[in-house]
Amino acid sequence: MAETYRSMRGLEKTASTSRVLNLAALAVRHADNPDHGAKPLFTSPALNAAVIIKHRLRANEIGTVTTRHRTATKLIVPFERSDLSLGGRALFVGDRGWMESLQELGGQSADLGRDASVLEALDELPSLDPFLLREHMRRRGFDIADTHFEISSHDLDAMQLFVGKEIGKLIDLAYKGRASGNNSRLVEALLSSKHDDRLEPLRLTLRLEGDSYREGVFAWKGFLYYKWVLNSLWPKLREVVLELGKVKTIGPRDFEAESLCRSMKVRLTENIERQVKFVADYLKIYDQVFEELTREGNATAFRDFLLKSPDMLIALGEGAGVVSHIASFWRYRFPKGKPLEAMVSELLDILQDFEAGLGVEAQAMAA
16 A cells, blocks of 8 residues: 655645545534534545545556556545645555555444445546536435535635526526625525525525425536536637647657557547537537526426436536546646647557547447
8 A cells, every 4th residue: 555745735725626525624624514424425434534536647557556547546544634734545446455455544343345335436437526426426326415525615716706697697587686786695505505595586486395406406506517617628628629730749750659649639639529519518408498497487497407417417527527637637748838749659648548538438429
């Protein structure tokens, strides 16, 4: 089992909710919430203070972890949960001997079979987006408190303005002008994980009750979240597609590998564009029913859409996770202002990783 001494303090403030699930911070934030303690992610208290990361495997890690992709699920149990800068003990899901490492970290009193299944479920996902994560864990039959699936405070702040513009028409419809000047507070209430009586007019407008209302609002927040994420992602993906055609290989010449790179770049460009359309089509469906609600007052269509949307949320989240990984890693490897060049072996490795991520989705779309 590996020991990690790299500072983790920055993880407490990270806005990369698709990459990090900070259980240590959630444990502190919800220490007084009985539901958080009664329905934990893990049965092991030590694991419930862990940080889970979607980690891109380094060259020396490839082959030691059983995964189809270059991104693996890493669990870090901090030495001191109140100070992540001290580092912690880490394991990769699927690493050789990872179950023995998990037993050592989790302790004898926990249901480690159940905790291992949770980690394997997390490993099945391309990202740790909260809405994708919650639906996937429910499908796998895990009863986990909703407090584990929150948007980070940093992302909430950044998302607020976007959501305010998106739902302004609905607020006007539901509150009949009485909410003027208070839209930001209503958006804050909508995005919060807590019940808020200020949203009662919205509930009445959507004609939802009890659990249906909670599920409907959760799905709605999911679509708003992914629409916000993808709104900022499209320009980055366009840059990737443009730069794919310009990146050059350096070092010893390998004509066969260079030819393979050229054909992969063409194929990858087509698959990225296909994936973008695939994701955008889901958002178009949401936009259509939301437009019917705000323009025609058709609450029934929007309500039914929300209650039947878990499958769509899963697909939307998986699609967003794949293209987000491509955009973020490309810019990490090829920063703006730096030469667009790489050794042919490294470029092949990057292209193959991207293609592997798009492979299943591309086949599904073709079908």
